[in-house]
Amino acid sequence: MSAPIQADVIVVGGGIMGAATAFFLRRRGVKVVLLERGLVGQQASGVNFGNVRRQGRFLPQLPLANRSRAIWGQLSELLGEDAEFIATGHVRVCFRAHEADRLEAHALAVREYGLELEILSANELRARYPFLAPGVVAGSLSPLDGHANPRLAAPAFGRAAARAGALVVENAEVLAIEKPGDDFLVETAAATYRAPIVQISAGAWGGTLSARFGEKVPIVARGPQMAVTEPMPYRIAPVVGVFSDNEHEGMYFRQVKRGNIVWGGGWRGPAFPDLLRAYIDPMNTLRQFPMVTRVAPGLAQLRTIRTWSGIEGYLPDDIPIMGPSGKVSGLFYAFGFCGHGFQLGPGVGDTMAELIATGSTPIPLAPFHISRFAMQ
Numbered sequence: 001m002s003a004p005i006q007a008d009v010i011v012v013g014g015g016i017m018g019a020a021t022a023f024f025l026r027r028r029g030v031k032v033v034l035l036e037r038g039l040v041g042q043q044a045s046g047v048n049f050g051n052v053r054r055q056g057r058f059l060p061q062l063p064l065a066n067r068s069r070a071i072w073g074q075l076s077e078l079l080g081e082d083a084e085f086i087a088t089g090h091v092r093v094c095f096r097a098h099e100a101d102r103l104e105a106h107a108l109a110v111r112e113y114g115l116e117l118e119i120l121s122a123n124e125l126r127a128r129y130p131f132l133a134p135g136v137v138a139g140s141l142s143p144l145d146g147h148a149n150p151r152l153a154a155p156a157f158g159r160a161a162a163r164a165g166a167l168v169v170e171n172a173e174v175l176a177i178e179k180p181g182d183d184f185l186v187e188t189a190a191a192t193y194r195a196p197i198v199q200i201s202a203g204a205w206g207g208t209l210s211a212r213f214g215e216k217v218p219i220v221a222r223g224p225q226m227a228v229t230e231p232m233p234y235r236i237a238p239v240v241g242v243f244s245d246n247e248h249e250g251m252y253f254r255q256v257k258r259g260n261i262v263w264g265g266g267w268r269g270p271a272f273p274d275l276l277r278a279y280i281d282p283m284n285t286l287r288q289f290p291m292v293t294r295v296a297p298g299l300a301q302l303r304t305i306r307t308w309s310g311i312e313g314y315l316p317d318d319i320p321i322m323g324p325s326g327k328v329s330g331l332f333y334a335f336g337f338c339g340h341g342f343q344l345g346p347g348v349g350d351t352m353a354e355l356i357a358t359g360s361t362p363i364p365l366a367p368f369h370i371s372r373f374a375m376q
Contacts, residue, residue, distance in 0.1 A: 004194035007033040015045035018201035019157035020349020026164035028357040037173040041154025047310030053090040055142040060367040062113035068347025081156040089238040090145035100138035199332040204313035206335030223271035223278030223309035229302040231259030251291040271311045278309040322368035
């Protein structure tokens, strides 16, 4: 094999986190290689719901979510491509009085992070959104949030990174990764790459790679259960989600401009990272759709025309791993976003690029450090 290809940074994993990191590193003048075992955006980043929401997040995650939302608003200008981001608003509704109280408490808590939510009564909700069911008792509106097309976003970052000078290598599974000296060596079937810095952004496979450096994490793979209906006249502008104490009631849906309703949530299905496969459980789909029509009864007559899943990585505390390694200098992580990462992707990329290029970032990353598992 020929001599290793030298770079300043190697990013392993071409989902939205890795592709965005490569793009923002190039904007800072860093020589970067992005390695993706399949196609950029092919895994979780390309099969999720496409939610671009800030409300309902772990509070320390909001500075990152706010940075990311600002980038979503500039995406076309930054990348020269459209990922179909639309600031339609994001509405969380609930069916029980005590859940309404918790929505109000959350709206108060997020104000210090610069997020203003509007609490809506049952009557206000139905006046504004007549498609909602009579059983909805309250809701919370985040007016500047919305949705984008997950099939477009990560590939757009990857292409923009390549145009900016990054070496983007697809179908490049990492066969070996080590740090025998000052630099890391990352081996694929076609080439070996050398750099003093590596970022692991490999989604559900991130734990396998972190374990090679003595940092095991209890990550598990699960498959979101997604579906889309036949089109209907466009009349549902916001993304709608259900806030509930029962995780199986936690459904969400949105309507795209062509009229189809994209929906998911509730139950998750089996996923097998070693096989690169995730599966839909038909019984999950049958259980899910009544939860959707509980929120919007008018959708009950629509036919579901396609279902799909993907491989997502989940951690026990439902919080990602992000930031420097606790053991190896020059090693960084951004993986395990627990099904909540799509909105964060651009902000993660910008933050990680800033941290790598300058040595610091104003975004608080301590809650996401991998050492929280090493200490258990």
